[in-house]
Amino acid sequence: MTTQSNAVTKILFFASFRELIGQPAISIHLMKPTTVTDLLEQLYAEHPQVKAQLAEREFLFAVNQQLATSLTLVQPGDELALFPFVTGG
């Protein structure tokens, strides 16, 4: 398992998403670089309830704490965050 540890990609949820999903993070085993879109498809396939909970919601995502697009590449071991539009200030 030690050689697999780098392949774990953590997906973080914040604010209303964290409450909807009922947990702050889900780990996904990612074996090769993939786009944000494809990683979300993998997340939805493994956790169908997440797809239902986020259905028809607009969200932003960040890869390694930088705002990203659906085409941004995610490497195994990277951190992806999903969150609603921000409301600070």
Added chain:
Amino acid sequence: MNFRCQCRVQTENFDLAAEYQNLLRSDCGAVVCFVGLVRDHVPSDGTDPVRALELEHYPGMTENSIKHIAQQAAERFDIRAMTVIHRVGLLQVSEQIVLVAVASAHRAAAFSACEMMMDYLKNYVPIWKKIHTQHHSEWAEAKSSDQQALQRWLTEQ
């Protein structure tokens, strides 16, 4: 570029006078400070006023994005120093939420950089507000007026 930015995300309150003193420099003739506060307004879809706000953020990304925006403001306006403090956690009515303080040689740069910082902060920094009234709690919705405010900085040069 000789620009210094201090950024903190914290639960504790901040002392405006102390932050102002820390920002003073001999080459700066202007300091502009903006403080955002919790107000007891009635949400548009509710009947009872706000009792408190609960703020959540993305540790690490919050600080990095504030510093990145401050750097962009410094590249655009001739400012010398900036302090940004954003509080998180549970904040009651009249408590301070955010400070943006900017020092520059002349006032125009400090006013503009302070406004730009707040407009970008409200659209790009991963912080979320939950509104608590006496009878219910809900996450604040992003406002289109905040997105529109950003247009000014994208079109004006």
